[in-house]
Amino acid sequence: MENRLRVLRAERNWSQQDLAERLEVSRQSVNAIETGKYDPSLPLAFRVAELFELPIEEIFVSPARRSSKAI
Amino acid sequence: MAESFCTVTPAQRRHSRRVLLAGIAYAIILIPTVYLIRHGMVAGPWRMILAVLPALPLIGMFGSYAKYLSEETDEYIRTTVINQILAATTVAMVCAVVWGFLADLGGAPQIATYWIAIVWVAAQGASALFAKARR
Numbered sequence: 029m030e031n032r033l034r035v036l037r038a039e040r041n042w043s044q045q046d047l048a049e050r051l052e053v054s055r056q057s058v059n060a061i062e063t064g065k066y067d068p069s070l071p072l073a074f075r076v077a078e079l080f081e082l083p084i085e086e087i088f089v090s091p092a093r094r095s096s097k098a099i
Numbered sequence: 100m101a102e103s104f105c106t107v108t109p110a111q112r113r114h115s116r117r118v119l120l121a122g123i124a125y126a127i128i129l130i131p132t133v134y135l136i137r138h139g140m141v142a143g144p145w146r147m148i149l150a151v152l153p154a155l156p157l158i159g160m161f162g163s164y165a166k167y168l169s170e171e172t173d174e175y176i177r178t179t180v181i182n183q184i185l186a187a188t189t190v191a192m193v194c195a196v197v198w199g200f201l202a203d204l205g206g207a208p209q210i211a212t213y214w215i216a217i218v219w220v221a222a223q224g225a226s227a228l229f230a231k232a233r234r
Contacts, residue, residue: 048106052172053173053174053175054106054108054173054175054176055106056106056175056176057173057174057175057176060175061175066175066178068174068175069174072174
C-alpha cells in the first residue's frame with residue numbers, strides 16, 4: 029500500500045529510527061511500511077495518523093482509490 | 100547517526116536466551132544418555148525414560164517459539180517470523196512425506212523421526228537469513 033510516510037518523516041527531519049521510537053516499533057517496521065512491503069494493522073495505522081496529526085487517508089493511499097484513478 | 104541494519108527486539112533477545120539454554124541443556128544431557136544406553140548400562144523402563152530425556156530441551160525450544168510469538172509486540176517482525184515458521188513447516192513436512200514414501204515403497208533406509216525437527220530448524224534458519232538478505 030502506497031503511503032506518504034517518508035515525506036512526512038522528512039518534513040520533520042526524523043530518521044527512520046526516530047519515527048520507530050515514537051511509534052514503539054522496530055526500524056525495520058518503519059522501513060517495510062515506507063517501502064510498501066508491509067501494510068500496518070489498523071491500530072498501528074491509527075498510531076501513525078495520531079503522531080502526524082493527520083487523517084489516515086492523508087497518509088495511506090487506498091488501493092481501491094488508486095486503481096480507480098488509474099482508470 | 101548511522102542506523103543499525105537490524106534491531107533485535109526484547110522478545111527476540113529473550114527467545115534467543117531460551118534457545119541457547121535449551122541447546123546447552125541438550126548437549127549436557129545427550130552425551131551421558133547416549134553413553135549409558137549404547138553401553139547397555141540401563142534397561143527396561145529406565146531406558147525408555149532416559150531415551151526421552153534429550154527430547155525435553157528440544158521440546159522447550161519449540162515451546163520458546165510459541166512464547167516468543169505471544170510476547171513479540173512488533174507486528175512486522177512477528178509477521179516475518181510467522182512466515183519463516185510457515186516456510187520451515189512446509190519444507191519439513193514435504194521432506195517427511197517424501198522420505199516416508201521413499202522408505203516405505205522405494206527401498207530407502209528408515210531414519211529417526213527427530214530428523215524432521217532438525218530439518219525444520221535448519222529451514223527456519225535459512226528462511227530467516229533469506230528474509231534478512233531481502234531487507
